[in-house]
Amino acid sequence: MIKDTLYYDGACPICRAEIVKLKRHSKGKLHLVDIHELDEDPSLPSAHTLLARLHVQTSSGKWLTGIDANIRAWEHTPFRHLWRILGIPLIRPLAALGYEIWLKMRSRK
Numbered sequence: 001m002i003k004d005t006l007y008y009d010g011a012c013p014i015c016r017a018e019i020v021k022l023k024r025h026s027k028g029k030l031h032l033v034d035i036h037e038l039d040e041d042p043s044l045p046s047a048h049t050l051l052a053r054l055h056v057q058t059s060s061g062k063w064l065t066g067i068d069a070n071i072r073a074w075e076h077t078p079f080r081h082l083w084r085i086l087g088i089p090l091i092r093p094l095a096a097l098g099y100e101i102w103l104k105m106r107s108r109k
Contacts, residue, residue: 003031006073007044007055010034012106025077053103067092067099 006022009015019032035050045055045063056069064072067086074083086095 002059003029004059004072004076005031005033005057006069007033007035007038007050007057009051010036014106022073022077025079026073029076030073053099067096070099 006019008019010019022030023032035047038044038047038050044050049055053066054069054073056064056072058064058072071083071087074080085091
């Protein structure tokens with residue numbers, strides 16, 4: 001694996017809109033994979049698991065999820081400094097909580 005890989009829900013309009021921005025600003029530095037287009041692969045988490053929250057597999061093979069995956073994905077763009085703010089120890093718990101609330105609202109669709 002040469003690049004970090006972001007697994008996203010291509011059926012989610014909000015997710016697709018963010019992916020358009022990531023694709024434009026990452027300029028090929030991030031591999032983007034629509035979970036709905038994945039072939040069955042025993043080396044990956046199940047599609048159900050991947051769809052439950054954002055996942056990034058780093059170039060070294062480490063898995064990041066949720067807010068950490070989002071921050072890592074944006075690290076590949078010129079906006080990395082803005083997204084790093086979400087990882088600051090006093091802000092990270094609030095950002096993680098906001099992400100969890102968004103997940104609950106998203107699952108009601």
